[in-house]
Amino acid sequence: MTMKLTAHLTLAVLFLAAPCAFAQDAAPDTTALPLDTVPPGSVSGLTAVDYVDNSDEGDRIEISWQASPDDGAGEGDVVSYQLWRSENAGADWDSLGVAGAGQTRYLDETATPGTEYHYGVAAYDGTSYSERVSAGPVVGRANLFQMTRLAVLVLMLVFFGMVLTFTKLAERGADLFVRRIPGLNAIEEAVGRATEMGRPVLYVPGIGEIDNIMTIASLTILSHVAKITARYETPLIVPTARAVVMSAAEEVVKEAYAEEGKPDSYNPDNIRYLSDAQFAFAGAVNGIMLREKPAANLYLGAFWAESLLLAETGFEAGAIQVAGTAMVSQLPFFVTACDFTLMGEELYAASAYLSREPKLLGGLKGSDWMKVLSIALMALGVILYYVNQESGFVAWFFTQ
Amino acid sequence: MRREIPLAITFLIGIFMLVDFFVPHHAVSTSAEEMKQWGTIVIAASILLGVGNLIRVHFHKIRRRREGWGYSIVTLAIMAVMFAFGGPWGTVEEGSAFNWMFLNMQVPLQSTMFSLLAFFIASAAYRAFRLRSAEASLLLIAAIIVMLGRVPLGQYLTRSWPQAIQLPTLTEAIMAYPNMAAFRGILMGAALGVMAMGLRIILGIERSYLGGEK
Numbered sequence: 001m002t003m004k005l006t007a008h009l010t011l012a013v014l015f016l017a018a019p020c021a022f023a024q025d026a027a028p029d030t031t032a033l034p035l036d037t038v039p040p041g042s043v044s045g046l047t048a049v050d051y052v053d054n055s056d057e058g059d060r061i062e063i064s065w066q067a068s069p070d071d072g073a074g075e076g077d078v079v080s081y082q083l084w085r086s087e088n089a090g091a092d093w094d095s096l097g098v099a100g101a102g103q104t105r106y107l108d109e110t111a112t113p114g115t116e117y118h119y120g121v122a123a124y125d126g127t128s129y130s131e132r133v134s135a136g137p138v139v140g141r142a143n144l145f146q147m148t149r150l151a152v153l154v155l156m157l158v159f160f161g162m163v164l165t166f167t168k169l170a171e172r173g174a175d176l177f178v179r180r181i182p183g184l185n186a187i188e189e190a191v192g193r194a195t196e197m198g199r200p201v202l203y204v205p206g207i208g209e210i211d212n213i214m215t216i217a218s219l220t221i222l223s224h225v226a227k228i229t230a231r232y233e234t235p236l237i238v239p240t241a242r243a244v245v246m247s248a249a250e251e252v253v254k255e256a257y258a259e260e261g262k263p264d265s266y267n268p269d270n271i272r273y274l275s276d277a278q279f280a281f282a283g284a285v286n287g288i289m290l291r292e293k294p295a296a297n298l299y300l301g302a303f304w305a306e307s308l309l310l311a312e313t314g315f316e317a318g319a320i321q322v323a324g325t326a327m328v329s330q331l332p333f334f335v336t337a338c339d340f341t342l343m344g345e346e347l348y349a350a351s352a353y354l355s356r357e358p359k360l361l362g363g364l365k366g367s368d369w370m371k372v373l374s375i376a377l378m379a380l381g382v383i384l385y386y387v388n389q390e391s392g393f394v395a396w397f398f399t400q
Numbered sequence: 401m402r403r404e405i406p407l408a409i410t411f412l413i414g415i416f417m418l419v420d421f422f423v424p425h426h427a428v429s430t431s432a433e434e435m436k437q438w439g440t441i442v443i444a445a446s447i448l449l450g451v452g453n454l455i456r457v458h459f460h461k462i463r464r465r466r467e468g469w470g471y472s473i474v475t476l477a478i479m480a481v482m483f484a485f486g487g488p489w490g491t492v493e494e495g496s497a498f499n500w501m502f503l504n505m506q507v508p509l510q511s512t513m514f515s516l517l518a519f520f521i522a523s524a525a526y527r528a529f530r531l532r533s534a535e536a537s538l539l540l541i542a543a544i545i546v547m548l549g550r551v552p553l554g555q556y557l558t559r560s561w562p563q564a565i566q567l568p569t570l571t572e573a574i575m576a577y578p579n580m581a582a583f584r585g586i587l588m589g590a591a592l593g594v595m596a597m598g599l600r601i602i603l604g605i606e607r608s609y610l611g612g613e614k
């Protein structure tokens with residue numbers, strides 16, 4: 001009975017309220033704004049250029065413009081930009097796409113290579129379009145040279161020219177001075193010390209993959225170290241974190257022992273693959289240091305956070321330690337925990353320095369002269385920057 | 401021929417990769433990308449060499465009862481267990497035994513090793529900051545300023561000093577000028593070293609990484 005009464009009351013309330021609701025809907029909206037009949041301001045500075053990326057198929061055109069004066073300013077009512085494309089000298093426009101308000105760039109990824117296009121852009125405020133601005137013609141092509149890398153190419157060719165010139169000079173017997181690098185001199189001393197103590201030498205080529213240039217540099221140094229250990233008949237342990245590096249290290253050490261006339265002294269069990277996992281590798285190398293007690297630890301290659309774990313354990317174990325890496329963030333750890341550290345370029349210079357081969361020394365001299373040229377160019381750049389700030393000289397120079 | 405063929409391959413691939421850097425044409429970039437993928441595949445496949453080496457080295461150690469041979473048994477046993485569970489039931493599936501062992505055994509062990517770094521940093525810093533020379537003294541002073549300048553305490557301690565000599569300001573100055581200058585100097589030298597090394601390898605002047613020099 002109570003439920004029936006409630007239902008009837010609800011229906012009655014609904015019937016009474018309904019006409020009021022309809023009346024509200026039907027009433028004129030006195031607060032509505034008048035329709036915006038003024039189109040937004042046009043875009044300016046429209047450009048359409050062939051877009052060059054790293055895999056250029058000539059199918060991309062980059063369209064850029066300066067925003068409408070009503071986009072974010074003025075009336076501030078621009079909601080989007082409409083883009084059109086035409087193959088017919090600016091007639092027969094086809095809709096291309098829409099860019100949001102605030103955007104000033106659009107990448108047309110549907111161009112046919114070799115076809116001439118015109119592009120049009122207009123701002124839209126929700127009711128009307130601005131006047132369409134057009135640009136073109138532009139043709140998409142699969143480019144054969146990345147022009148933004150021209151400066152890199154020029155500097156690279158200059159550098160390569162210097163390296164090759166000094167290499168030729170060295171081959172002709174020119175005396176090339178190379179400054180003393182204590183860290184590299186220490187390698188032979190460290191191996192000598194290990195020999196005297198009758199303990200092995202530990203050589204860690206980092207945890208970089210074989211495609212890391214630091215690992216390659218490390219393998220070239222390993223070749224020299226292996227020759228010294230072969231000469232002294234000192235065991236050489238090479239733990240690796242990458243299987244390919246292990247394979248390359250095996251080859252390098254085996255060849256070095258053969259060249260020294262000691263192929264029988266080569267022990268394949270000393271070239272060890274430990275683990276690809278960074279800290280598992282660090283733990284395993286630390287275990288070798290504490291169990292097999294090498295007298296000399298050489299860390300040369302690419303290292304990350306494991307650098308200090310290795311170097312501190314080696315220090316605690318009392319080994320003489322030489323490290324070298326181009327990983328700038330790890331250098332402070334090695335400098336702190338090792339007896340000698342090769343910094344950055346010294347790692348790459350090691351092979352030439354140790355072998356004293358004229359051809360390799362030529363490369364070192366080329367690098368040095370490139371550094372001189374780089375410093376000179378930087379100084380010139382700084383001077384020109386400030387001169388231009390004061391007088392506008394550079395801008396004047398290029399316009400004249 | 402044993403040396404000439406690898407050198408020729410190195411030269412050709414090296415030059416091609418250089419060309420790829422400067423030539424954006426898709427014909428070049430597609431081939432270069434394919435070569436890089438082949439490199440990745442070869443590297444991935446080489447894990448078998450690593451496993452072979454691991455088994456050989458530890459097997460020899462156990463057979464000859466060398467010092468610590470017990471650890472070798474543990475290593476080989478764990479490898480066999482992981483292989484036994486990973487082979488038939490998958491390695492990355494959530495809830496698989498392999499995945500469980502990886503997440504609950506290997507990951508915590510690695511985290512433990514990583515966290516040891518904090519103690520190693522403390523002991524290394526202690527040695528580095530000992531006042532033994534003028535350079536070590538400079539290092540100590542710079543380190544104190546930077547460490548204090550990076551925490552709220554440093555800001556609090558020097559809040560009433562002029563802005564120019566407050567610890568956060570001095571920290572920023574040390575990091576932005578002497579530190580950055582040294583950082584960039586090393587980086588530039590290393591970059592040129594890499595280029596020179598790359599050229600030597602491409603031209604076959606540097607060949608000791610192939611094993612020997614003759």
